[in-house]
Amino acid sequence: MSTDNTLQAIKFDKEQVALSILDQLLLPYPTTYIPINTIEDAFQAIKKMQVRGAPAIAIVASFAVTVDTHLHLKSKDQPRTVAQLVSSIEYLITSRPTAVNLSNALTDIKKLVLQSFQPGDEVTSKVFDLIYKYSVALFEDDLANNYKLGDNGVSYITKILQQQNFKGPFSIVTICNTGSLATSGHGTALGIIRSVHQQLKQDLGKGFWLDQVYPCETRPYNQGAKLTSYELKFEKIPFTLICDNMVTSLINTLNVQKKSVKSSSAPVKFIITGADRIVENGDSANKIGTFQLASIANQFNSRFSEEEKIKFIVAAPRTTIDFETKTGEDIVIEERPSNELTTLKGPVLSVNEAGVTEVGEKLTVGIAPPDISVWNPAFDVAPHDLIDAIVTEDTDAFVKNSNGEFNLRV
Ligand SMILES: CSC[C@H]1O[C@H](OP(=O)(O)O)[C@H](O)[C@@H]1O
Numbered sequence: 001m002s003t004d005n006t007l008q009a010i011k012f013d014k015e016q017v018a019l020s021i022l023d024q025l026l027l028p029y030p031t032t033y034i035p036i037n038t039i040e041d042a043f044q045a046i047k048k049m050q051v052r053g054a055p056a057i058a059i060v061a062s063f064a065v066t067v068d069t070h071l072h073l074k075s076k077d078q079p080r081t082v083a084q085l086v087s088s089i090e091y092l093i094t095s096r097p098t099a100v101n102l103s104n105a106l107t108d109i110k111k112l113v114l115q116s117f118q119p120g121d122e123v124t125s126k127v128f129d130l131i132y133k134y135s136v137a138l139f140e141d142d143l144a145n146n147y148k149l150g151d152n153g154v155s156y157i158t159k160i161l162q163q164q165n166f167k168g169p170f171s172i173v174t175i176c177n178t179g180s181l182a183t184s185g186h187g188t189a190l191g192i193i194r195s196v197h198q199q200l201k202q203d204l205g206k207g208f209w210l211d212q213v214y215p216c217e218t219r220p221y222n223q224g225a226k227l228t229s230y231e232l233k234f235e236k237i238p239f240t241l242i243c244d245n246m247v248t249s250l251i252n253t254l255n256v257q258k259k260s261v262k263s264s265s266a267p268v269k270f271i272i273t274g275a276d277r278i279v280e281n282g283d284s285a286n287k288i289g290t291f292q293l294a295s296i297a298n299q300f301n302s303r304f305s306e307e308e309k310i311k312f313i314v315a316a317p318r319t320t321i322d323f324e325t326k327t328g329e330d331i332v333i334e335e336r337p338s339n340e341l342t343t344l345k346g347p348v349l350s351v352n353e354a355g356v357t358e359v360g361e362k363l364t365v366g367i368a369p370p371d372i373s374v375w376n377p378a379f380d381v382a383p384h385d386l387i388d389a390i391v392t393e394d395t396d397a398f399v400k401n402s403n404g405e406f407n408l409r410v
Pocket residue numbers: 052053054055175176177178179182183188189223273274275276286287288378
């Protein structure tokens with residue numbers, strides 16, 4: 001195992017055909033890379049959320065099928081049939097049901113193999129080659145697409161601010177983690193924030209600039225507090241961490257009362273989230289709490305002038321769009337274990353004589369009575385009528401037509 005203070009969630013050695021992932025359950029404290037050698041290793045790591053984020057879990061799953069196949073071919077074990085490989089792939093799809101990237105990628109791999117081979121055929125190096133090429137392309141395309149998505153987000157944000165005749169500093173609210181730790185790099189919603197931070201700086205003369213990011217801590221698994229804060233701090237992007245239940249007060253303080261929060265008075269102009277599954281009509285499943293953010297923006301906008309309105313942006317690569325599902329009503333929402341809500345895990349922190357924080361052993365702390373009824377859906381669905389724009393790697397952001405409908409087909 002290696003430790004590495006990096007934002008690289010996934011490491012794949014093309015020559016050695018070796019896969020390791022950053023154990024994200026230990027972040028934001030020093031963590032380790034753990035090897036993924038089998039489909040079962042990947043299932044467990046995805047299920048436990050040692051790796052999470054819709055694009056990242058699809059990439060890790062695809063690479064895991066590649067590595068598993070490679071190691072099996074090298075072993076002296078009984079050759080595997082295509083049917084057996086397909087069955088393992090179908091098992092891996094069940095590790096997390098809501099994020100469509102996972103099922104899309106593994107279904108693509110299944111189709112690729114079955115287009116050229118019969119179920120009873122032996123898994124040979126030719127099968128491996130198909131899977132390897134697909135997995136490497138998925139990883140590399142995701143990274144390239146995230147930079148395009150970031151630029152498209154900047155274009156949309158610039159257009160809106162110009163239309164609203166907005167001048168000065170602005171803020172962005174986001175939820176969960178949608179950055180390098182959730183993708184192959186740069187990120188989706190956090191990728192837009194990275195690109196905005198780089199391209200809309202005060203000294204670049206556009207007349208408006210990003211002053212503050214407000215990441216929601218994202219209960220109950222705290223991806224915002226643990227992961228997005230880690231990324232924003234790493235990139236030196238100005239941010240202030242808030243609880244999920246603070247967003248209404250934040251917007252009321254900044255945008256309505258025109259007062260400051262900490263040292264910033266920049267109004268919230270955008271709420272930017274990721275997605276785990278965007279369906280045909282634009283309804284978008286994302287981390288629990290996202291629907292609430294869309295509702296909050298809608299509530300304020302009902303009182304705001306056009307120039308004051310807050311825009312709600314969903315950011316995702318096209319691999320997150322599910323054209324098989326017509327509306328959000330049909331999206332399966334993953335429910336997770338109760339203990340994610342009734343306990344908190346983390347290291348013991350102590351400050352030594354030199355004032356340096358030392359990271360000790362990992363503990364689990366109870367924050368609710370044991371054996372109680374808990375509801376822990378990992379996602380909710382923001383209806384398309386509350387979404388202003390869906391930003392992908394395609395050139396222009398998708399916005400609704402005069403009938404209030406998205407057309408996500410290009
Ligand atoms: C680019 S990540 C997309 C999406 O995935 C996250 O879910 P999880 O942390 O449970 O894997 C979150 O909903 C992000 O918005």
